[in-house]
Amino acid sequence: MANLKSTLLCRCPKCHEASVFEDPNPYHLTKLSKMVKRCPKCDFDLENETGFHFLSMYMSYIISVAFSFIFIIPASFILGLDWIPRIILINTILLVILWPLIFRWARMASLWAATSFKME
Numbered sequence: 001m002a003n004l005k006s007t008l009l010c011r012c013p014k015c016h017e018a019s020v021f022e023d024p025n026p027y028h029l030t031k032l033s034k035m036v037k038r039c040p041k042c043d044f045d046l047e048n049e050t051g052f053h054f055l056s057m058y059m060s061y062i063i064s065v066a067f068s069f070i071f072i073i074p075a076s077f078i079l080g081l082d083w084i085p086r087i088i089l090i091n092t093i094l095l096v097i098l099w100p101l102i103f104r105w106a107r108m109a110s111l112w113a114a115t116s117f118k119m120e
């Protein structure tokens, strides 16, 4: 549970306190991808491994597809099948709005996967 919370809040996977990104606000797009090399609280090594960005790309895809299923299926049951084109349009708009968050959550999921073996 602590790992999920620290992933959603973009905190260090070890101490769950310090932010992993230089700017905690994901909507400051010029600093969206800037990550710290070491955790300022616990000095945990947050250096990206080879293939980190490739893994992040897949994580971003998985998060986007999961979000779309969670949004589209209940919305089409509630509003009816005639609404599906509009629901897909709304889903697309939501994905564009949430893109910086999804980008960072994908990086956090990749970071957690890449560093979980270091914490043992």
Ligand SMILES: [Zn+2]
Binding pocket: 012, 013, 014, 015, 016, 017, 018, 039, 040, 041, 042, 043, 044
């Ligand atoms: Zn830390």
